[in-house]
Amino acid sequence: MLDRKFIGYTSAPCTLEVEKGRLRLFAIAIGQADPVYSDEAAARAAGHRSLPVPPTFLFCLEMDRPNPYGWFDDVGIPLPKVLHGEQQFTYHRMAYAGDQLTFTAAIVDIYDKKGGLLEFVVQDNQITNQHQELVAEFRRTIVVRHG
Amino acid sequence: MPAPSFDTLQVGDALPTLTVPPITRQKLAIYCGASGDHNPLHVDIDFARDAGINDVIAHGMLIMGYMSRLLTNWVPQSALRTFSTRFQALTRVGDQITCTAQVVEKLRGDGENQIRVAITAADQRGEVKAVGEAVIALA
Numbered sequence: 001m002l003d004r005k006f007i008g009y010t011s012a013p014c015t016l017e018v019e020k021g022r023l024r025l026f027a028i029a030i031g032q033a034d035p036v037y038s039d040e041a042a043a044r045a046a047g048h049r050s051l052p053v054p055p056t057f058l059f060c061l062e063m064d065r066p067n068p069y070g071w072f073d074d075v076g077i078p079l080p081k082v083l084h085g086e087q088q089f090t091y092h093r094m095a096y097a098g099d100q101l102t103f104t105a106a107i108v109d110i111y112d113k114k115g116g117l118l119e120f121v122v123q124d125n126q127i128t129n130q131h132q133e134l135v136a137e138f139r140r141t142i143v144v145r146h147g
Numbered sequence: 148m149p150a151p152s153f154d155t156l157q158v159g160d161a162l163p164t165l166t167v168p169p170i171t172r173q174k175l176a177i178y179c180g181a182s183g184d185h186n187p188l189h190v191d192i193d194f195a196r197d198a199g200i201n202d203v204i205a206h207g208m209l210i211m212g213y214m215s216r217l218l219t220n221w222v223p224q225s226a227l228r229t230f231s232t233r234f235q236a237l238t239r240v241g242d243q244i245t246c247t248a249q250v251v252e253k254l255r256g257d258g259e260n261q262i263r264v265a266i267t268a269a270d271q272r273g274e275v276k277a278v279g280e281a282v283i284a285l286a
Binding site: 063145 | 167181184197199206215225
């Protein structure tokens with residue numbers, strides 16, 4: 001069982017730059033053919049200031065923090081036993097290539113189901129840009145399979 | 148395709164469906180690099196076997212990425228207010244994902260017209276991999 005004392009555990013804030021090449025690769029990875037997501041001229045023609053950060057990429061960028069699974073180790077979460085249970089995003093403004101996004105994260109709940117066979121860890125992330133504007137929030141729920 | 152309009156959309160209206168090619172090991176490798184999620188469960192069969200799930204599985208966030216494409220094919224991304232997904236089944240190599248969505252509510256939120264859509268990602272056998280919803284602002 002995971003120690004409930006880790007409810008409230010925070011990861012150190014981390015600032016990461018959104019890179020164009022990475023967004024182009026991400027577009028390939030999800031099969032996104034809309035040129036707005038890979039061609040800067042198309043993005044500008046559609047009213048964007050650069051390549052937009054697509055809706056789920058914020059989750060990915062967060063994994064560029066140094067040692068992205070370090071908090072698993074701190075909390076005692078065994079990586080081979082982990083599945084992604086739920087993911088929620090709330091969007092406040094668009095983010096673009098070239099932005100410097102700062103991620104802050106905190107564990108807000110740990111609970112179990114099925115007599116402890118499954119444990120759930122809920123982590124909230126807040127993302128602000130280089131102008132200290134709130135870009136988005138996301139909530140990640142991971143499932144730890146015991147037994 | 149004309150932009151969807153709040154007034155003409157009705158609860159129950161379907162959004163255009165999105166079907167993507169079957170999952171391959173190469174696609175998972177590319178997604179690992181592109182997403183920054185290097186959890187070996189998605190590319191290393193030895194790790195996956197040791198973890199008790201027999202073979203590599205797709206990232207849940209790859210499935211959510213497909214679901215996001217259905218949304219941004221339909222409205223500009225700037226209209227997206229919330230987007231959430233619950234992952235329900237493992238997606239394996241060879242699975243072909245189809246995303247479907249429909250309007251489930253018309254609402255007034257934060258001083259704007261919004262709709263709520265329910266989104267499902269299922270494989271070629273109809274097994275539901277993920278269910279989600281999104282709130283979208285519409286003129």
